[in-house]
Amino acid sequence: xxxxxxxxxxxxxxxxxxxxxLEELREPLARDYGVTTRITGIATRRxxxxxxxxxxxxxxxxxxxxxxxAVGRAxxxxxxxxxxxxxxxxxxxxxxxxxxxxxxxxEIGDGQPAIDHVQTSLACGAHVVTANKGPAAFAYRALxxxxxxxxxxxxxxxxxxxxxxxxxxxxxxxxxxxxIGFRGVVNSTTNYMLTAMEAGQSFGDALxxxxxxxxxxxxxxxxxxxxxxxxxTAALANVLLGASLTPHTIERExxxxxxxxxxxxxxxxxxRLKLVARAGREGDRITARVGPEELAEDDLLAGLEGQxxxxxxxxxxxxxxxxxxxxxxxxQTAYALVADxxxxxxxxxxxxxxxxxxxxxxxxxxxxGGCGRR
Amino acid sequence: xxxxxxxxxxxxxxxxxxxxxLEELREPLARDYGVTTRITGIATRRxxxxxxxxxxxxxxxxxxxxxxxAVGRAxxxxxxxxxxxxxxxxxxxxxxxxxxxxxxxxEIGDGQPAIDHVQTSLACGAHVVTANKGPAAFAYRALxxxxxxxxxxxxxxxxxxxxxxxxxxxxxxxxxxxxIGFRGVVNSTTNYMLTAMEAGQSFGDALxxxxxxxxxxxxxxxxxxxxxxxxxTAALANVLLGASLTPHTIERExxxxxxxxxxxxxxxxxxRLKLVARAGREGDRITARVGPEELAEDDLLAGLEGQxxxxxxxxxxxxxxxxxxxxxxxxQTAYALVADxxxxxxxxxxxxxxxxxxxxxxxxxxxxGGCGRR
Numbered sequence: 001x002x003x004x005x006x007x008x009x010x011x012x013x014x015x016x017x018x019x020x021x022l023e024e025l026r027e028p029l030a031r032d033y034g035v036t037t038r039i040t041g042i043a044t045r046r047x048x049x050x051x052x053x054x055x056x057x058x059x060x061x062x063x064x065x066x067x068x069x070a071v072g073r074a075x076x077x078x079x080x081x082x083x084x085x086x087x088x089x090x091x092x093x094x095x096x097x098x099x100x101x102x103x104x105x106x107e108i109g110d111g112q113p114a115i116d117h118v119q120t121s122l123a124c125g126a127h128v129v130t131a132n133k134g135p136a137a138f139a140y141r142a143l144x145x146x147x148x149x150x151x152x153x154x155x156x157x158x159x160x161x162x163x164x165x166x167x168x169x170x171x172x173x174x175x176x177x178x179x180i181g182f183r184g185v186v187n188s189t190t191n192y193m194l195t196a197m198e199a200g201q202s203f204g205d206a207l208x209x210x211x212x213x214x215x216x217x218x219x220x221x222x223x224x225x226x227x228x229x230x231x232x233t234a235a236l237a238n239v240l241l242g243a244s245l246t247p248h249t250i251e252r253e254x255x256x257x258x259x260x261x262x263x264x265x266x267x268x269x270x271x272r273l274k275l276v277a278r279a280g281r282e283g284d285r286i287t288a289r290v291g292p293e294e295l296a297e298d299d300l301l302a303g304l305e306g307q308x309x310x311x312x313x314x315x316x317x318x319x320x321x322x323x324x325x326x327x328x329x330x331x332q333t334a335y336a337l338v339a340d341x342x343x344x345x346x347x348x349x350x351x352x353x354x355x356x357x358x359x360x361x362x363x364x365x366x367x368x369g370g371c372g373r374r
Numbered sequence: 375x376x377x378x379x380x381x382x383x384x385x386x387x388x389x390x391x392x393x394x395x396l397e398e399l400r401e402p403l404a405r406d407y408g409v410t411t412r413i414t415g416i417a418t419r420r421x422x423x424x425x426x427x428x429x430x431x432x433x434x435x436x437x438x439x440x441x442x443x444a445v446g447r448a449x450x451x452x453x454x455x456x457x458x459x460x461x462x463x464x465x466x467x468x469x470x471x472x473x474x475x476x477x478x479x480x481e482i483g484d485g486q487p488a489i490d491h492v493q494t495s496l497a498c499g500a501h502v503v504t505a506n507k508g509p510a511a512f513a514y515r516a517l518x519x520x521x522x523x524x525x526x527x528x529x530x531x532x533x534x535x536x537x538x539x540x541x542x543x544x545x546x547x548x549x550x551x552x553x554i555g556f557r558g559v560v561n562s563t564t565n566y567m568l569t570a571m572e573a574g575q576s577f578g579d580a581l582x583x584x585x586x587x588x589x590x591x592x593x594x595x596x597x598x599x600x601x602x603x604x605x606x607t608a609a610l611a612n613v614l615l616g617a618s619l620t621p622h623t624i625e626r627e628x629x630x631x632x633x634x635x636x637x638x639x640x641x642x643x644x645x646r647l648k649l650v651a652r653a654g655r656e657g658d659r660i661t662a663r664v665g666p667e668e669l670a671e672d673d674l675l676a677g678l679e680g681q682x683x684x685x686x687x688x689x690x691x692x693x694x695x696x697x698x699x700x701x702x703x704x705x706q707t708a709y710a711l712v713a714d715x716x717x718x719x720x721x722x723x724x725x726x727x728x729x730x731x732x733x734x735x736x737x738x739x740x741x742x743g744g745c746g747r748r
Contacts, residue, residue: 370496
């Protein structure tokens with residue numbers, strides 16, 4: 001069982017938690033899914049780069065970064081160059097065992113350089129798993145096509161609702177079901193703020209609390225102006241509805257101190273104000289919108305308190321299906337990367353196993369006990 | 375692309391809808407999953423049996439059954455004998471392309487003869503998909519082991535929450551996550567009745583309405599005495615928590631006209647009474663219970679109206695994850711069988727494809743466009 005070789009592009013909180021989570025799950029991943037890993041490259045924004053063909057001690061490096069140390073010297077060229085260099089040195093790319101773990105932060109202008117990282121990885125024979133919403137929100141169609149051409153996977157379960165399966169749910173467990181739309185509450189910071197403002201807290205205090213807890217984005221506009229929700233909506237619509245949206249082509253209204261007053265007034269009328277993300281087909285067009293909506297109290301989305309998230313899918317065949325996330329945090333986001341890695345691991349090891357056998361699936365034969373004898 | 379050969383054991387409403395749904399989904403199943411099918415055997419309880427090596431016109435036979443016609447002559451021996459005879463005649467069993475679609479109704483005494491049907495199918499080289507809760511509720515461990523030995527699949531997504539993925543969700547999309555417990559509302563009839571009784575309807579009228587709609591089981595005790603919920607709880611606990619429960623070892627309290635009065639009283643206090651199914655680990659033991667519980671109004675389960683169902687999983691790694699079913703019906707249950715069939719189809723065709731190639735996964739090579747040139 002050869003290990004998967006991982007290159008981490010981005011080494012912030014999510015990647016650091018990913019590294020420790022990989023250690024915590026080492027045994028079940030190897031035993032149940034045949035997935036073992038070696039981290040050979042780490043590219044950071046402000047703490048240099050590290051490469052080690054035999055594997056880096058990423059847990060120690062993460063510890064060091066938390067104390068302000070660098071993982072290595074500042075590198076020449078971009079992170080995409082770093083990916084190229086490692087892919088050129090390693091046999092793992094040819095063996096379909098090189099995986100780039102992309103965790104840079106969302107750049108709401110154009111989704112770069114994350115899109116470049118994904119493109120380069122695929123072109124160099126690496127699979128990519130990312131927690132960054134940008135690639136699926138800005139360039140899903142092109143990247144999905146590039147992945148098919150490269151015979152590699154481009155996965156991004158962590159882009160929406162952290163580790164709660166959304167994309168995997170539809171892809172793996174709902175075959176032949178085509179969602180025709182969805183609505184959801186997908187931004188934790190604004191949902192917490194609306195709940196807090198209903199209870200009398202000020203806009204500024206509620207936002208400050210979320211920032212202190214590390215939940216809110218460093219740039220508050222990403223949350224309160226609805227950009228994060230719009231990026232998630234674009235990713236969901238592009239992947240599930242076949243849309244070609246970007247966060248900029250989505251109708252978007254965020255929350256302000258005045259929204260807090262509306263939330264209080266709604267609550268008094270037995271209703272709840274939520275920042276709702278929605279998309280659906282209207283004839284040939286996909287329309288998508290993010291904005292505050294007043295919901296009846298018995299609406300599933302109305303009951304989401306604090307940081308809870310949910311997405312309700314509309315399907316023709318099965319009616320509505322809702323998935324609700326009731327706990328959120330770094331571990332959940334890091335787990336999404338692990339789940340995507342396992343998806344890749346299962347496929348690669350299954351393909352290798354079949355190739356080794358090089359014969360049709362097992363033949364129990366009719367003479368087995370229990371069939372003929374009764 | 376060879377077709378899968380299907381043998382239908384049980385030909386009631388669910389199987390009849392399965393047959394038409396297969397037709398409706400013929401194109402996406404073939405195009406997207408490489409799954410084509412041929413129904414060669416049908417065994418019914420009161421309408422005889424049919425076998426046709428080249429495929430039966432199951433849609434017409436279903437139409438006939440609805441008008442009281444038989445599908446064929448009454449057969450000799452049991453349905454398990456019928457499965458054995460077909461497996462012996464067909465090359466599909468050896469090719470891992472024989473699938474028994476088991477839709478007999480739950481026998482709450484001991485889960486038979488459905489368990490026999492599953493055992494025989496696996497022993498004869500057939501995969502089994504079933505919508506019957508009995509096999510997983512009474513004999514999961516033995517049947518799962520038999521499936522491993524036979525190198526065939528035993529799948530039962532339709533046993534809980536119809537076509538909404540529960541078992542597949544945990545198995546396919548939450549690798550290395552071990553649920554430590556769950557609670558849910560899993561019986562549509564009693565949830566509808568509780569909602570109706572809150573609004574002033576009588577127990578008898580509410581039950582009669584569910585029976586008239588074909589939602590309630592023919593034997594009302596299965597619903598109102600909590601047996602259906604207990605069977606689902608056993609199946610969930612056995613599969614997800616590794617328990618060895620049966621519906622009879624689960625603490626169980628159903629609903630009565632008096633429960634309706636409790637529901638009305640609870641509602642007046644801003645609370646909701648629901649028939650809650652729950653299981654969890656207590657030390658080394660798994661405890662499980664079905665019974666009415668008063669829930670706070672903001673509890674996700676409290677908000678389930680009418681026939682809605684939900685299961686909330688508790689996990690150490692990800693906290694709570696809830697899946698909510700908002701539309702229920704025959705189509706959903708029939709879809710669960712289709713989804714399980716696709717799971718089998720994906721595996722078999724992937725294994726065949728890999729065996730044909732008999733070489734390691736594709737090698738994009740480093741000279742591809744986009745990797746080196748930038």
